[in-house]
Amino acid sequence: MFSRLSIGVAQVVRTFSTSSQNNVKVAVCGASGGIGQPLSLLLKQSPLVTQLHLYDIVHTPGVAADLSHIDTPAVVRGFNGADNLDAALKDAQVVIIPAGVPRKPGMTRDDLFNTNAGVVRDIAAAISRNCPKALVGIITNPVNSCVPIASEVLKKAGCYDANRIFGVSTLDIVRACAFIGEAAGHNPLDVTIPVIGGHSGVTIIPLLSNCKPAVNFPESQVKQLSERIQEAGTEVVKAKAGAGSATLSMAYAGARFALSLVRAIKGEKNIIECAYVRSNVTEATYFSTPLRLGPNGIEENLGLPKLNAFEQGLLKAAIPELKTNIKKGEEFVLKN
Ligand SMILES: NC(=O)C1=CN([C@@H]2O[C@H](COP(=O)(O)OP(=O)(O)OC[C@H]3O[C@@H](n4cnc5c(N)ncnc54)[C@H](O)[C@@H]3O)[C@@H](O)[C@H]2O)C=CC1
Numbered sequence: 001m002f003s004r005l006s007i008g009v010a011q012v013v014r015t016f017s018t019s020s021q022n023n024v025k026v027a028v029c030g031a032s033g034g035i036g037q038p039l040s041l042l043l044k045q046s047p048l049v050t051q052l053h054l055y056d057i058v059h060t061p062g063v064a065a066d067l068s069h070i071d072t073p074a075v076v077r078g079f080n081g082a083d084n085l086d087a088a089l090k091d092a093q094v095v096i097i098p099a100g101v102p103r104k105p106g107m108t109r110d111d112l113f114n115t116n117a118g119v120v121r122d123i124a125a126a127i128s129r130n131c132p133k134a135l136v137g138i139i140t141n142p143v144n145s146c147v148p149i150a151s152e153v154l155k156k157a158g159c160y161d162a163n164r165i166f167g168v169s170t171l172d173i174v175r176a177c178a179f180i181g182e183a184a185g186h187n188p189l190d191v192t193i194p195v196i197g198g199h200s201g202v203t204i205i206p207l208l209s210n211c212k213p214a215v216n217f218p219e220s221q222v223k224q225l226s227e228r229i230q231e232a233g234t235e236v237v238k239a240k241a242g243a244g245s246a247t248l249s250m251a252y253a254g255a256r257f258a259l260s261l262v263r264a265i266k267g268e269k270n271i272i273e274c275a276y277v278r279s280n281v282t283e284a285t286y287f288s289t290p291l292r293l294g295p296n297g298i299e300e301n302l303g304l305p306k307l308n309a310f311e312q313g314l315l316k317a318a319i320p321e322l323k324t325n326i327k328k329g330e331e332f333v334l335k336n
């Protein structure tokens with residue numbers, strides 16, 4: 001069930017040596033939220049994490065006390081309020097950020113910019129002070145703008161390393177595998193597919209032509225599946241009817257991505273994930289493509305997979321939107 005997450009079942013957890021020299025400290029910023037809590041649970045369940053720091057502006061003492069009673073090796077500490085942000089991040093090797101407000105029906109991800117831009121800016125500034133070498137995964141929306149925001153803040157602080165800053169788009173891949181698995185009659189865990197571009201509407205580019213095992217859907221179904229993957233976040237926002245956006249599937253996807261970073265830090269080879277990163281693959285200066293991960297973040301950007309005519313059309317539609325989103329993030333840091 002958890003094969004994509006690579007987290008241990010109880011037996012694995014119990015046999016894991018806590019004296020491992022490969023300690024990995026992970027910090028979650030926004031740990032008390034709809035994503036933050038189940039994400040922190042999945043990280044606590046993993047034998048790969050040895051220290052788990054939970055930061056939020058509310059409720060972290062309770063979340064940390066609760067999780068700390070789970071019989072796995074990770075030592076859990078809660079950090080509440082802005083005064084404790086620096087301590088939460090001190091020497092973290094992986095920082096995952098689901099802090100900020102989610103969408104309500106009728107909103108776009110870009111409508112979250114005004115609230116969430118400042119949240120990401122302040123956390124990025126704290127990263128520069130306390131853990132400039134951390135691998136950072138940004139979940140907060142709008143991801144397309146928040147990654148440029150964090151990058152500009154780190155540049156200003158003189159510690160920017162493009163290989164270490166990731167926009168987490170793993171949920172798009174998880175959804176693509178689920179929907180294609182269902183449509184093709186495959187176990188979704190056997191499906192792999194790159195989803196490239198960004199993380200909002202038309203900027204999400206699923207590459208069904210690169211799906212493994214290969215799928216042979218009629219054109220109309222390829223279009224319908226691609227649009228469903230692009231609009232899947234909105235599908236959840238509508239179904240939750242005012243109670244927020246995807247949290248549980250995002251926690252699953254976020255844990256998978258965070259644990260891929262942890263495994264890379266521990267020296268595991270050939271870990272490939274798509275993520276939204278600084279890029280020269282297209283005209284957009286940030287773009288998600290498959291990446292080979294290593295202890296220092298991106299080891300190799302595997303570039304643009306081969307696109308068919310339909311997918312080239314999706315790419316063409318995505319670029320102007322991505323450029324606008326990126327510019328908005330960069331200008332925010334210049335002015336604020
Ligand atoms: N990248 C992706 O694929 C996805 C991204 N998201 C985004 O993730 C974000 C969080 O979503 P939810 O967990 O559902 O929201 P939520 O409202 O349930 O939780 C957000 C948490 O962030 C905390 N927070 C707010 N300001 C903060 C600050 N300055 N410092 C630290 N913590 C702060 C809140 O106290 C709250 O606990 C949203 O922006 C949402 O749009 C959601 C789903 C998928």
Ligand SMILES: O=C([O-])CC(=O)C(=O)O
Pocket residue numbers: 102103109141171232233234236237245246
């Ligand atoms: O749709 C949203 O607002 C949250 C999100 O990014 C997703 O579920 O993909």
